[in-house]
Amino acid sequence: MELSGAEIVIQALKDEGVEHVFGYPGGAVLHIYDALFQQEAVRHILVRHEQGAAHAADGYARSSGKPGVALVTSGPGATNAVTGIATAYLDSIPLVVISGQVSTPVIGSDAFQEVDMVGITRPCVKHNFLVKNVHELAETIKKAFYVATTGRPGPVVIDIPKDVTDPGIKIPYRYPKAVELRSYRPESKGHRGQIKKAVDMLLTAKRPMIYSGGGVVLGNASEQLTRLTRLLGFPITNTLMGLGSYPSDDQLFVGMLGMHGTYEANMGMHECDVLIAIGARFDDRVTGKIATFCPHAKIIHIDVDPASISKTVSVDVPIVGQVKPVLEVMIELLGENNTKPDRDALDKWWKQINHWRSINCLDYDKKSDKIKPQSVIETLHDVTGGDAFVTSDVGQHQMWAAQYYKFTKPRRWINSGGLGTMGFGLPAAIGVSIANPDAQVACVTGEASILMCIQELATALQYSTPVKVINLNNRYMGMVRQWQEFSYGGRYSHSYMEALPDFIKLAESFGHVGMRIDKPEDVRPALDEAFAMKDRTVFMDFITDDSENVYPMIEAGKGQHEMRLPPGMTTKRELA
Amino acid sequence: MRHIISLLMENEAGALSRVAGLFSARNFNIESLTVAPTHDPTLSRMTIVTRGNDRVIEQITKQLNKLIDVVKLVDLTDSSFLERELMLVKIQAIGEARDEIMRLADIFRSEILDVSPTTLVVEVTGASKKLDAFLAALKKDSVLEVVRSGATGVARGDKALSI
């Protein structure tokens, strides 16, 4: 088969099994767009801003487990995508981003719409390529997918100069079945001896904790995690990125940990004697003050990326490998081991944990005459049967979604944790909806965040992605306002959202349904009504209590055992 | 502690900037860096001199290994190794000072590469410490130019960094 560079790009995507590409055209990619036009196997979703393309591809990837693909032009198209690429990088999401580049002879001459995309993205990609020769194109695309999806996943950029896609130059095409890179051999199975050591250590525990994260979602190991946890009967906490990988409604689940985690999860971490970290990276939002992090614990850490291990916290038993096979061996070795977990010690430990739990740290005022954002999320959970895909933006609403939508399945909770990118929620939701056309998709957002990628409402109309936008409108950059209240003497510097648009009219002008809800009693009927509109995008503007804060909280510089609880709640530090 | 990390990487455009970028992005210290192709033209060998405690050095080696272009890596300072750096020094040399410098060059087993009526260019080779010592022995204001290659090194014995 003889193909041009542009046709090779499309044919390679087909051969890679790619069904959807999120993109935006421009000069440097016109040849590729022309090749796209002449086929039907790869469907192109036209976003309205290249940041949206990267986020939509990201949401697609997170919800489906398949790599997301974005296509952007050179220069401004490429730079617009960078925020989305960095977002995927920090959360280890497999993306392949194809950017156009000026023709090879003029590279470096400040040509029209030229930027050094490989240089700009170098610090926020897993790897990137500049394809200088059409003969390298097919193999490079194969390599890009291989690198993006294996080991610790991440975004890969392929920068393609326009002359490389010249429709006038046809060459024989062959897409490699597999590629090997002598410089890249991701670890997969984990060392059996280390796993055995870990099992022995787990069985000596009197106050154990399981701390699992995004790696379990990325590694499709929820089932193994659930089996191991139940086998051991240990308490388990999830990071923000791990939510849903263990069913939140299970008794062994003590909630999220970290800055806005539960009191019981953070106290459990602080008092535990053996900690097993599974696909989690000891982020500073999780550890609080490092010096007082898990002071009594021996630590086991399973991670596919050796660089994640002992990066911020030293560990005693490192296991480099994919969570799934490692947990399988762990379960097998537990079965063979004659020692069993120390039930008496565990009973005592659970008593303590339930004592911490009993303060009910996520309680909030349910009798208020203002809409409490927490209640919107709880009602959203009810109305969707706890089974929706929920994307979010960044801020207080993100934390409330994480705390109150009790996720029971992996890949349902889709948010930007590492980079914390406002503007992520809506395009990500569109990507989720494209990947899961029959699913309920909610985008929990705030009135500040939603304005950062609001243009994607047009994409939602064009492709009929029936996203329900849950705008928790508190008229503030609430998360910023909260910090200013706690740490800056209530000086609300530039965090008030003046001049907000009329979101209903705005939604309607984009061809969608708009709803404003300002009374607590209207929350449920409105959500019922919105989700009954199965094929419509509905923008729900919830006018919520503007003074509500996210609790509990580990404030900056504090340890995990020094949580600030909601006003009026007291701690229960001592043993039950 | 000072460490010398030696690595093989794909001899490709951009590989060097990935390594240099990593050091600046992650706030790692870099004292010197040298790179050139090896007898296998598809591979370059890089030598990096850096400083840090064990924790930092562990991160540096892990992060370097993580770069897709890096094929293999060794911390030479983990075992017995040879270190060589080359230095060219242009020195003001008039009158008595001229003899003094030539004597010094002799002691350091270095070579005089160029002679002008007022200057000398001396080549010194050795471990970086020896080069430092040579410079320290010179009168400060007589030094006109110092050109150092950065350290290179190789492990002693039959161990080889190869693929």
Ligand SMILES: Cc1cc2nc3c(=O)[nH]c(=O)nc-3n(C[C@H](O)[C@H](O)[C@H](O)COP(=O)(O)OP(=O)(O)OC[C@H]3O[C@@H](n4cnc5c(N)ncnc54)[C@H](O)[C@@H]3O)c2cc1C
């Ligand atoms: C406003 C705001 C508040 C936040 N508050 C909190 C908070 O209270 N609590 C909280 O937890 N986070 C919070 N975060 C998120 C936080 O910033 C981090 O993104 C998050 O804690 C990281 O989660 P993780 O440790 O699960 O790692 P991830 O970023 O999900 O990384 C996954 C880890 O698993 C490894 N891995 C990947 N795939 C595999 C595999 N197949 N097998 C083995 N290992 C694998 C990776 O190498 C990596 O080390 C907040 C973020 C924002 C924006």
Ligand SMILES: Cc1ncc(C[n+]2csc(CCOP(=O)(O)OP(=O)(O)O)c2C)c(N)n1
């Ligand atoms: C692109 C970007 N800019 C700035 C920030 C800093 N930031 C974090 S939360 C937040 C406020 C978000 O306000 P809103 O979307 O209304 O959510 P709320 O906290 O009120 O729920 C800001 C400005 C960010 N995370 N991302």
Ligand SMILES: [Mg+2]
């Ligand atoms: Mg707000």
